[in-house]
Amino acid sequence: MTSLLDEFVSVQDPVDMAPQTIxxxxxLSCRSDRALDRATILATEWGARLVVVHALQEPSGREDLPSWRRRADPRQLAWQRVQQDLRDADKLDVQIVVEREEPAALVLATAERFGCELLVTGAAREETLGRILLGTTVEQLLNKSAAPVLVVKRRPRGPYRDVVVATDFSEGSRRALEVALELLPAAQISLFHAFDVPLRGLMNDPAAASEAWSNEAATASQAFLAATPKVAASRRFIATQCESGPVTSLLAELLETRDIDLVAMGTEGRGYLAGRLLGSVALTLLNTLPVDMLVARRPRA
Structure with missing residues (x-):
């Protein structure tokens, strides 16, 4: 039987809730270096095991050549590359998995085999004008992974300190808030909600209507927090911000005014986070916001 003291200790010691396997x-490209650095920071902070996965996609093909003219084994080369990149993480418990398989399938199967509680990956590439493309593999992970997925875009400067959770007051976004609270006990977490004022252009007093909708959204934000038990259990203050307009442009503007480290959101919700798969606006957020993104799926019944 769990005592009140045990319950108190579990609330006060958030490290126990951190993932044990990442x-x-x-x-192995330069775009993955930032994700590697972030995963190393998190594994060190949490004392977690780090499972590094790389999928070989080159054909294996037999080469009937003398031994001194044969190409080095791609699997061995990948192992050596990972070990070289992890040379500063010699105190970590690291497991390296290199297999010739479709990338997303290998990552998902490995995550299930090792019981990984967080997946860390990087964006595929960055275009001009700041657009960041996720790539097919990352999109598949976001759609299929049972564990939260952290998409790293920025070069890590330290632990996450300022985290914004985008919410539409759905259970999907509630899960994103819960995951942020569990993973980042030392971070400042705030709630952001974007709303639209219907038929605003046809109103006699659009400013008054906007204020009324803003007040309603603020009330809904507090109700949302009150209905999330892990908020009370964490004993942390969660600031809320409600703004009228498109969520994509509003969050982009917010990033320009605050030194935000991470934006978290759910994959199942209402409105711009709706649907079993990532919606178009959610993909737009992931592709355009120049900040690390944490995506959490609501556990299925």
């Missing part, structure tokens, strides 16, 4: 999906 998976890093890497293609």
């Amino acid at each position: 998976l890093l999906a890497t293609d």
